[in-house]
Amino acid sequence: MALRTLTAKSAAALDAELMSTGAFSLDQLMELAGLSVAQCLHTLSPPAKTPRVLVACGPGNNGGDGLVAARHLCHFGYRPSVYFPKQTKHELYARLRTQLEQLKVPFVTDFTAAAKEADYILDAIFGFSFSGEVREPFPSVIATLASTKVPVLAVDAPSSWNIESGPPGDGPGKGYMPTALVSLTAPKPLVKWFRGRHFVGGRFVGREVAEKYGFDVPAYKGGEQVVEVPLDDVKL
Template structure:
């Protein structure tokens, strides 16, 4: 299986990102845009419009406070362009100007933002066809997950509609699956699968086709061959 080649997964993912930003002159906004766009494409492959019945599929995108949340915002904006109907729940907005820019872009696309998440699971099941989990990323310290995120995870563990997770399922440890985490139907790994993805049994996509060859080699990522011109691959 292809995954970051040793156990320092958290460190390696961060090291790759630092190198992309510092040595290869990628911008943070550029990386988030690439990842968010690829996530939206993965959603269209896993849940094509044609399979969603006649009405436009409503998608609830739940965004955490860090970079994963911003990737969720970009994903929502592209889904809107692909004629899905996203709604965003972004309870703790980042003060980072970059993240604020992504928020404004969504607002300008007339994507609604929820002021609270219904705790009645039935309301979520009835109102949405799909949840996108862009809540907790590899950088999250699971020992310190506070409200509102701990409550959101409790709610999401009970919903019946499919969940698609960005980079790793929220509540999972980067090294292994966790009982406290949610159980998505779809996982979209970014750059390279995290070690915990080896215990994921659903539909698994990898989005990371922009990585310079030198980085792939240096970190022994053993990435698969992407088909044609696709920006992602189903593993």
Template sequence: MIPLYSNSQIRDLDAFAINKLQMPGIVLMENAAKVIVEIILSEYPSISSVGIVCGKGNNGGDGFAVARHLSNAGLNVNVIFLGDSYSMSDDCRTNYEICSNISQTRKNLKLFQYSGLKTLTTLKNSDLIIDAILGSGFSGELKEPIASIVTELNKIEAIKVAIDVPTGLNADTGEGNIIFNSDLTITLGEFKKGLFITKGYENCGKIILSEIGVGRDYFDNVFPDTYLIEPEDAYENLPKRKRRINKYSAGKVLTLAGSYQYPGAAILTSGSVLYSGAGASVLAVPVSVKKFIHRKITDLVVQTYGNEQSKFLTPDDYKTLEQKIKWADVVALGPGIGREEKTVEFVHKFLRKKEFKSAVIDADALFALKDILSKADLRNCILTPHYGEFSLLTNISVEELEKNVLEAGKEFAVKHKTILVLKGAPTITFSSDGYSFINSTGNNGLAKFGSGDVLTGMSAGFCSQSKELLDSSLLAVYLHGLTADLMLNKKTEFGIVSSELMKHIPASINFIKRSFEKN
């Protein structure tokens, strides 16, 4: 897993380098600039002209140093700087003065003091534009003239690169009002949380780390609570299958999904259980739905409840299902069961009696859960809401959640002693002991009906095999996204549908296994 750090932890790194190691800030700036230029020239070898907008702080100083090195490499560089040299930080001023002196004798480096939006016209013919206005310490909303500058820069047709953090983005929360829209973000020192979530996920583009010459020693005693999931994590979390297993020891899942109105959810969830490797997948549906299910998938064991007139779960059905609830290693509950009053009562009864070993709770079951959340025992449960469902559970608007989703998710998971899988772009998993895990796979082809049902089935299927709730959640989320990514080899994100996503799960498992296992 890749650790992700907070602003305060990164600031402490700078202080450690300057105060403990006696490395002047100007040296750190120079180290960073050299790596930044190497990355830019490697990523975009065909560029010939670069525009850079520099602020008055150390992020601006990085920009001036980068401008010098790009000029040294023979590129045409135009730099727009805000304010004047007297308002700049010391290290920023030093690099500004060096650039200013070079520009007096070199034609390919020009500096322009910002005097209004018309100044930005000097950048319109640039192949690449670098944002060096504000660094990772920014929070709140952009003020003028920076807000207008960023808005105009986003309109220019050029490759966009941000140094450290795109201007306008909160590096802790991933939030911001107006944000520089980067194709590449070269972040300094270490990866920051906010680059990978909400607006950061949308605006940072490709993210590459630039060392500043301090080394890794400092981080030996720094313990972050947020991580980015890697392929290695998925491989390590794959269930270990013994040679002498049978269909029952390979994982037993009872799926309580679907209704007369939403039968497809039942197929996607219970089918994904099987495609994830579980040995026994039993689907419980109303009698009226059974024929439809068998026409669509024959590998399932179907248990019915109610009678020919039954269309959804009711509390009376619990007795019929009780033995299977106890039998299953995991119960997947919620997709497509509907929100009828009697169905809500069934969910309440299910959670109150708690005769299950583990459960994955999703969709309509989450709607029912909100009424008894304060009393429900959610230990040994995986909850998989999207933002709208999580908003209902917490009584916090989606807009407010996105302002600090890491804190909101962490607080919920710790308070309720549960695993929370918050579905979104990206999906974030929160553990009951206060850790957050940001997924690194997936694409917008997953924004389809049924995609979440597949994830519920995968979570239940993997958990039934390993009995590890957190590991299974991380694996399911990663492979869910990877499956969609691999499907792009044959179709675009427009053509990804949930029924095919389910059938491609084995291919993504095979991809991970082949990536790490020797022939």
């Protein structure tokens, strides 16, 4: 069965439903999403091979998923570092930061310099709510993602890509093609333009809710929280 994709609008509506009718807290959803991202990276490249992971976190929920992933990566034996330049005052983000500080995970301020020292980069800058405008300080960060030789795992969307229409024709993200992509809950239409290994994580939606929003729950194995879904298995 080919998986259907989830538009940006439907993803936002689903998120709102999960946190209202669904009674989930953002803490719960972000914990599960971030854990699945970290497990995805472990599947791609274990810590013995790529110990130094640079996690680039944007100002919204995608960045929060990155903060959670960084913590789990630390427990998995990686040596993560975090770039988190636009810190919101939301108390959850402050707590996620403290959790990382307790584990002595370093926060870096120069992304381009840090990228040169990294074995893998996690792109958790923008997710499905990306508005189309790359604001400072992210243009140079995204330009680095587009030009680096270090492998990149993008969380939910390659940052700067339009959720429906894919790669930007111009701007800092021109030519940006991450090594791998982990879609959260369901692939977004942008996967049509993606070339690389593709996974789905964030296992918190039942079939009934998926049907309501017009997407499919992928065939997770056993109790695993992330699954590789080749793009041939996505309905584009």
